[in-house]
Amino acid sequence: MAHHQNIVILTGAGVSAESGLGTFRDAGGIWTKYDLEEVATPEGFARNPALVHEFYNARRANCLDAHHNEAHTALGRLQAEHPGRVTLITQNIDDLHERGGATGVVHMHGELLRALCAACAHRWDAPREMDPTAPCPSCNAAATRPDIVWFGEIPYHMDEIYSLLTEADLFVAIGTSGTVYPAAGFVSEARAMGIATLEINLEPSEGSALFDRTLHGPATETVPEWVEGVLGA
Numbered sequence: 001m002a003h004h005q006n007i008v009i010l011t012g013a014g015v016s017a018e019s020g021l022g023t024f025r026d027a028g029g030i031w032t033k034y035d036l037e038e039v040a041t042p043e044g045f046a047r048n049p050a051l052v053h054e055f056y057n058a059r060r061a062n063c064l065d066a067h068h069n070e071a072h073t074a075l076g077r078l079q080a081e082h083p084g085r086v087t088l089i090t091q092n093i094d095d096l097h098e099r100g101g102a103t104g105v106v107h108m109h110g111e112l113l114r115a116l117c118a119a120c121a122h123r124w125d126a127p128r129e130m131d132p133t134a135p136c137p138s139c140n141a142a143a144t145r146p147d148i149v150w151f152g153e154i155p156y157h158m159d160e161i162y163s164l165l166t167e168a169d170l171f172v173a174i175g176t177s178g179t180v181y182p183a184a185g186f187v188s189e190a191r192a193m194g195i196a197t198l199e200i201n202l203e204p205s206e207g208s209a210l211f212d213r214t215l216h217g218p219a220t221e222t223v224p225e226w227v228e229g230v231l232g233a
Contacts (some may be wrong), residue, residue: 010089052145068099075100200215
């Protein structure tokens, strides 16, 4: 296995699915009980902030009660033990990477455990249950929302992410469907720069053909096996 000095890893919902945090497409999952236009857009929040908070309170409780799995732990170990640089970029809004030992995780879609004031953009740690009438601790406006990137909003840290990609010599996508942009375009960006690419997923994604290598199977099995190979190289 080639030795890579600078590894950039993008993770998606498939990394946390085995911890009980459902993906968008899970039948019977929490996403199927709500209209995404009503709970995951700025317009939905403007219409009915109580409904949006109800939805994210349920997701936050699910996250807080979940446990990180072997994939999270393996990636934390890779970051700690790899002699080069390992950067984790995640589309996930849970904190399971951090609980698995990872540091400096780039949360491009925000964080479920953080709150944001829609009036003044102040951010703080979210309580387990958020309330639309709760005042912002900075400006006192009753405009508290989850610090989540909703549909129609620009993901966080995009300049930093593209800068990180340019410095990588291996780009790895783990547990992501390859359908949500801009993240779905990262593999093409990497290929254009001559960066080696690897997909680790339960099954081939829509963009699997764009990767140099693919590994398929449950994240709790494939990710630790890959990490062992990298650290043993």
